[in-house]
Amino acid sequence: MAAQDHAFSHVECSNCPIRHRAVCARCDADELQSLEGMKYYRSFEAGQTVIWAGDRMDFVASVVEGIATLTQTMEDGRTQMVGLLLPSDFAGRPGRDTAAYNVVATTRLTMCCFRKKPFEELMSRTPHIGQRLLEMTLDELDAAREWMLLLGRKTAREKIASLLAIIARRDATLKLSAASGKIVFDLPLTREAMADYLGLTLETVSRQISALKRDGVIELEGKRHVTVPDMERLLDETGDDTDGGVFV
Amino acid sequence: MAAQDHAFSHVECSNCPIRHRAVCARCDADELQSLEGMKYYRSFEAGQTVIWAGDRMDFVASVVEGIATLTQTMEDGRTQMVGLLLPSDFAGRPGRDTAAYNVVATTRLTMCCFRKKPFEELMSRTPHIGQRLLEMTLDELDAAREWMLLLGRKTAREKIASLLAIIARRDATLKLSAASGKIVFDLPLTREAMADYLGLTLETVSRQISALKRDGVIELEGKRHVTVPDMERLLDETGDDTDGGVFV
């Protein structure tokens, strides 16, 4: 709808920052050529809605840059985030023509889009896309199930700690910063978005973050800039099995 | 481990009750032949554990008959069900060698198993299995996300109503009973299993079921036999969008 193309109008797949992680990861030169011909970029400002649940959706897309949220809402306004789309994540479902969730950009967002029909045809012709998509979908299913444990059984404090740990871990691997030592990152979400993710109210989120800060588990600079002085300590607060923590 | 084969030792794929819905649904005669040669059956008694999370798992399997639960647990014993395996559902993940969840039979259970290695090889040779598995995994992902909304945002009463509605709907389609009129079914889960599914305590489950009974939303005969006199009424209690209800 409110798309605005400017950056990324002519990036070649071979130079694409998500080339090796997205749905096209396994494609060979020929397949990539086909995708290259079909693809088009769309960009969104922070806060913009990419699509509403129930709306007709005639494309699928990979996130190239930025972050988007997948949310579900009830009539009375209660909303639950059901997924976070990070660079290389895939949105849309082959074989379905309406969106199942609201997709909203939380930062500036660029997506690499394919019209659904041609994409589906390409998928049926070549196995590599379907294989990669299966892999990614299985990973998402695991993530969703881990989140079910969080939503169903963790306390508010454990929920916050878990979210911080996930973001910290992701940032740490991205920056290749030493796993030991301090970890520093910025929260990509507002308190309200965190609440929607964790099944809490924003007040509870705020209180628990303050509590973790008071207890020295995290340090805060401003509202969004977080320092984790001792990752082990944070992981202890998540309630998760601490043994396998390093490997998972 | 504690498997006991007896029934289903010589069923041909062409006569299999889940032939058209399981991971093998799209297979042609040749592919089915390959599967036929690889498959073996395992059966479990109600209450038996199929596999523990973290254990080595060198097979994948389809549920042929019966029901199993997928659960995750924290060290202190809190447990959350993350999936329900019904006939035709698939367990295990190609490309992973340990179980991610506890799998427990809640009724007598028969599974159609394939050793992982040969199955993976077959999958890479023929696209039909992967395609079907992708479809099934996407469906499961949707189900998991619907459950996230339930766990994160619904009240205890809405949770119970939602679970009853799901079971009622499934049974209604299985029996082809008229969508209107009374719906009658047996709960396949104990109160405790329901609690683990819904992120509640078993006492709350019991109380809310009593409340729904008291309010005439359901009728109970014994502990497990449920009658829904008015499905619309039950759907109202779920908190879900009521408009699309018939279609979804």
Next chain:
DNA sequence: CGGGGGGTTGATCTCCTTCAATCAACGTGG
């Protein structure tokens, strides 16, 4: 300067948990 978005903190309330007693159905062994 006013206003609005994002965030924090306080007071109160309530829904669900926790702890505990009781019950019905069932099987088992004396």
Next chain:
DNA sequence: CCACGTTGATTGAAGGAGATCAACCCCCCG
């Protein structure tokens, strides 16, 4: 056949974690 233990379920009383309602702060921007 009955006493006993077990398992699954119901119900009650009390407490607490988180929701709700509300005031206020900070910062940026027009």
